[in-house]
Amino acid sequence: MSESARPEKVQAVSEIKRKLEESSVVLFADYRGLSVAELTGFRKELKKDGGRLEVIKNTFAVRALQELGVTFDTKTFEGPSAIIFTDKDLVQLAKSVVKFSSGNDKLKVKAALLDNSILSRSQVEALASLPSRDELIARVIGSIKAPITNFVSVIGGPLRGLVYAISAIKDQKSGGN
Numbered sequence: 001m002s003e004s005a006r007p008e009k010v011q012a013v014s015e016i017k018r019k020l021e022e023s024s025v026v027l028f029a030d031y032r033g034l035s036v037a038e039l040t041g042f043r044k045e046l047k048k049d050g051g052r053l054e055v056i057k058n059t060f061a062v063r064a065l066q067e068l069g070v071t072f073d074t075k076t077f078e079g080p081s082a083i084i085f086t087d088k089d090l091v092q093l094a095k096s097v098v099k100f101s102s103g104n105d106k107l108k109v110k111a112a113l114l115d116n117s118i119l120s121r122s123q124v125e126a127l128a129s130l131p132s133r134d135e136l137i138a139r140v141i142g143s144i145k146a147p148i149t150n151f152v153s154v155i156g157g158p159l160r161g162l163v164y165a166i167s168a169i170k171d172q173k174s175g176g177n
Contacts, residue, residue: 016056017064025090026113027097031082033106042100049096050088056081072118076111089133098128
């Protein structure tokens with residue numbers, strides 16, 4: 001910012017810049033038309049997934065992005081804007097936002113910031129369609145577990161056969177007396 005900028009504006013821009021740098025993903029959304037109750041409910045849902053929503057001044061967001069060297073379309077910041085950010089699971093945050101916006105057409109995702117790159121709304125929706133981190137871990141564990149389970153069954157097969165054969169011999173001898 002210029003030297004003549006007021007200290008509170010400089011502080012606001014640096015705070016937004018810090019949040020952009022510390023977050024794994026940041027979504028920019030138009031919240032026009034949402035009631036205070038809807039916005040509060042949405043904030044509570046985001047908090048469950050480790051996300052937060054803050055209403056921002058577009059000029060501050062634009063300045064913070066410029067200071068970070070991020071290339072973006074300035075039309076992204078037309079109309080009221082909110083930033084939704086997390087330092088946790090980015091897929092879960094995208095899922096929460098897309099789910100809320102599909103049930104409430106007043107919230108519109110404008111774009112997202114991921115690793116200093118701007119993602120479009122369609123890219124955010126694609127991100128939301130990915131499995132969550134927990135789902136991916138479960139799939140990996142399942143794929144690791146399956147061969148081990150099969151291996152144990154194969155190794156146990158001859159032993160089970162031996163036990164059945166010994167049991168049959170025992171039954172034959174005890175039944176033949």
